[in-house]
Amino acid sequence: MTPIKVFFLEPTDRERRWLRRFSFSNSRQCPNKNSGCDAMFEIGEADILYTPDGYIDATGRLMPPKSDPRWPKACAACGRAFDDGDEWQLFSRQIYVRPSDGFRCTLEDAPPGACWNAWWIADRRSDEQVGCAWMVGPDGRSLVVKCPDGHDWMIDARARNCTMPNDDHHHCWIRHGRPEDGTLHVDKVGKTCAAGAGSIQTGKWHGFLHNGFLHE
Ligand SMILES: [Zn+2]
Ligand SMILES: [Zn+2]
Ligand SMILES: [Zn+2]
Incomplete structure (x- = not known):
């Protein structure tokens, strides 16, 4: 293996957002994975909202209406269609940046x-x-x-x-x-x-x- 250079990521005030439909495994288990059904559609970036102590405030985000066509229709793993009783979530992940060249990523997809x-x-x-x-x-x-x-x-x-x-x-x-x-x-x-x-x-x-x- 070629050695991999370690580099530092700094947090930004921006987040990536997804419209997420899912079910908890105890209400509907996905046949194709070890959890509930799940699907996300990325809708772009937004400014992060913070609480007074500097934590990310998830409660202030405005969720698009259920009629928004970008909501996923079916589980990404098994294809089962979601129904209205499954969960609706505006999902987000903070964006980080590598200062030397401006490369951006979330911690989940960081290389x-x-x-x-x-x-x-x-x-x-x-x-x-x-x-x-x-x-x-x-x-x-x-x-x-x-x-x-x-x-x-x-x-x-x-x-x-x-x-x-x-x-x-x-x-x-x-x-x-x-x-x-x-x-x-x-x-x-x-x-x-x-x-x-x-x-x-x-x-x-x-x-x-x-x-x-x-x-x-
Ligand atoms: Zn060594
Ligand atoms: Zn020890
Ligand atoms: Zn599924």
Whole structure:
């Protein structure tokens, strides 16, 4: 595998929106997937509405009427037609940007190597709540990196094979440097446990984040 450069994504004040029809699996299970029926139609971008504490405010969005022809008619997985009792949702995802070239994406469709700060995780932690138990790193951030198989690696979280499950303040992965300048590096040099060698095993992919690159 060619090493993949890790780059930082910053949030924008814009979101991508979809008209979404779906059913909860307990009301109607989709025969073709492990959940309810679901279909989305992308309708473009809009400004994000925020609550006074800076969170995204989903309640203020105006949903188009049910007569809008852009609402999906049938489940994307099994083709079953929706009826009026299925769910109607104006679905949205925040748009992020790579400052160096203006590349934009959502966190769900971000390419491998994308890194972002899941700021909402650290937002309500105290200064003492730093460590894998709170998924907060030494700089007060909670950094996530998209792996080549699409897995979101939460670097500051506890590893599944952590050997110090009763210690909240260490980090199973020690990060150094910064994603913003291409120096992010993850290893076991620091206050850590005996799990692994600083690599990430996602189930489908195993590799390292060394000197700003993901590699096997
Ligand atoms: Zn279905
Ligand atoms: Zn650990
Ligand atoms: Zn390496």
